[in-house]
Amino acid sequence: MGHRRSGCDVTTTLTLVDGEVHVLTELVAQLLDLYEDADDHDPAIDRLSPAAYRDNDEASAEFRRLTRTDLLTQRSEDASTMLGALNAAAGSAHDETDGTITVVLDDASVLAWMRTLASLRLVMATRLGIGQNDHHDHDDPNYALYDWLAYRLETLVEATEA
Structure with a gap:
């Protein structure tokens, strides 16, 4: 992976193996389906649009009502960018x-990929019941995928810093 500046254009090169492309394509397609069928009672959708006011449920609910559609639209556009690539x-x-x-x-x-990888991890964490400080079974393939997404996100961030 690398980061190259030529004139005003900056590009980041990401090297993936065939299997990684297939897995990412499937995960991003599923994420797009989740956005399209967004259920206001889905904990994953809630985690993708967190509470703005931790101590005020009413204000948080109003904030979500006003921003959720735009936030999910942006997340969908990011995922579509990643899927296209x-x-x-x-x-x-x-x-x-x-x-x-x-x-x-x-x-x-690159920013769309970063946001989408982070969104995938949030959805997986919700589905797997992983909280902020939870430790998980590194031998479980579901958690391995969760960790692999973190690795891919980290390598993408590092490539942009180079």
Whole structure:
């Protein structure tokens, strides 16, 4: 993974293996379905639009009512950006020597990927019952996927700092 500045354009290069592209594509498609079918009683949707006022339930409910649609629209646009890049990468030439696919992202796409990876982790954490300070079973494949998303997010952040 790398970060390159040429003129005013900044790009970040992300190298993924075929399996990673497939997993990310499936997860992002499921996330888009969640946004499309957003249920106000779904704890994952609540976690994606957290309370603005921890000590005032009424004010938090009003804030959510006023901002949830815009927030979910932005999250959906971010996920669509990521899905588009993944689909383009899957259709591109692969490095036959190691089975990798290179994805080149501009600054706006990098931010969309970061927000989408973070959203995926929030949804998974909600579904798995992981709180802020919970420890989890690193041998459970569901938690392994959760940790892998954190790794991918971390490597993307590090690439932008280089």
